[in-house]
Structure formats: structure tokens, C-alpha cells
Amino acid sequence: MAVLAAIFVTAAGDALGAGAGSEATNASPIYGVTIPDGYRGWKLVAPALEADPLNELRAVVGNSVAIEAYRAGTLPFPDGTVLVKLAWKRVQSPEFEPASVPGAATTVQVMVKDSKKYAATGGWGFGRFVDGKPVDEAQHQTCFACHEARVRGHDHVFTRYAP
Numbered sequence: 001m002a003v004l005a006a007i008f009v010t011a012a013g014d015a016l017g018a019g020a021g022s023e024a025t026n027a028s029p030i031y032g033v034t035i036p037d038g039y040r041g042w043k044l045v046a047p048a049l050e051a052d053p054l055n056e057l058r059a060v061v062g063n064s065v066a067i068e069a070y071r072a073g074t075l076p077f078p079d080g081t082v083l084v085k086l087a088w089k090r091v092q093s094p095e096f097e098p099a100s101v102p103g104a105a106t107t108v109q110v111m112v113k114d115s116k117k118y119a120a121t122g123g124w125g126f127g128r129f130v131d132g133k134p135v136d137e138a139q140h141q142t143c144f145a146c147h148e149a150r151v152r153g154h155d156h157v158f159t160r161y162a163p
């Protein structure tokens with residue numbers, strides 16, 4: 001009886017483990033950040049243009065906590081702030097030569113503020129996604145280093161609110 005009970009416990013443990021694992025496949029390595037629901041309808045913080053070789057158009061959007069903080073000039077950003085950067089290949093408009101328009105979507109990048117959970121990385125958790133799937137751990141090791149080196153004085157956030 002004791003043996004059977006032990007087997008049952010092990011099987012249940014495995015089943016739980018598998019469940020947690022399949023959820024985790026949509027979460028970024030290191031940080032466990034996922035693509036937030038409804039981000040495509042969030043308010044615009046600012047657009048950006050990345051030169052060659054990437055040659056991309058970008059748009060940074062924020063949830064209501066983020067937008068509120070930008071408008072009030074609150075730094076550091078409060079817990080619950082979420083920023084999402086959308087990116088597309090820059091292509092020439094087929095209808096009007098001087099205009100650039102979004103081509104194929106390339107990456108979706110996410111920063112989530114949780115000062116306790118992400119205390120080791122300035123309070124920010126990072127996620128980079130291609131076709132809805134997180135990229136590998138090596139890429140996620142680069143996020144904080146660049147944001148820390150360049151914009152530590154702006155709570156690790158590059159993008160300013162565009163007027």
C-alpha cells in the first residue's frame with residue numbers, strides 16, 4: 001500500500017511539472033515574462049527608427065500604469081508598469097515613394113516592472129518574442145546590460161514620451 005501511494009504521488013508530481021512546463025514555453029527564459037494580453041490596443045509612447053542593418057520601424061506602447069507615469073514624469077516607473085516594443089521591417093510605400101511603411105513584423109519586446117521580483121535587474125523583467133515565442137536565454141542575457149549601461153539614469157528605459 002505504501003509503495004502504491006508513493007507511485008501515485010510521483011505520478012501526480014510529474015503531471016504538475018508538465019503543466020508548469022508547457023505554460024512556461026511562452027514565457028521568456030531567466031525572467032518568465034509573457035506577451036501581455038491586449039497590448040496592441042495600448043497607447044503610444046513613441047515611435048522609433050532603427051538604421052541598417054536592421055532597418056526597422058518601431059513603436060513603443062505602454063499599459064495605463066506606464067502612460068500615467070510618463071504623463072506625471074514619475075521616475076522610477078511604478079510596479080505594474082509594462083512597456084512593449086513592436087518592430088517591423090521598414091519598406092517603401094508601394095503607393096508613395098518617399099513614405100516608409102511597416103513590412104513584416106520582426107520582434108515583440110516586453111519590459112515588466114516588479115521591483116521585488118526583478119531586484120537584480122533594476123526592477124525590470126525582460127522578454128523578446130519572435131512569432132509569439134520567446135527567444136533563447138543567451139539573447140535574454142543581453143537585455144539588462146545594454147539598458148543599464150545607456151539609460152540607468154532614466155530607470156533603464158530609453159523611450160521618452162513623444163509630444
Ligand code: HEC
Pocket residue numbers: 048049050058060083084085109110111126127128139140142143144146147156157158159160
Ligand atoms: C544593444 C542595446 C540593447 C539591447 C541589448 C537591448 N535593448 Fe531594448 N532597447 C534599446 C534601445 C536603443 C531602445 C529604444 C527604442 C529603439 O531604438 O528601438 C530599446 C527599447 C526597448 C523597449 C522599450 C522601452 C525602452 O527602454 O525604451 C523594450 C521593451 C526593450 N527595449 C526590451 C528589450 C529586451 C527584452 C531585450 C533583450 C532581449 C533588449 N531590449 C535588449 C537597446 C537595447
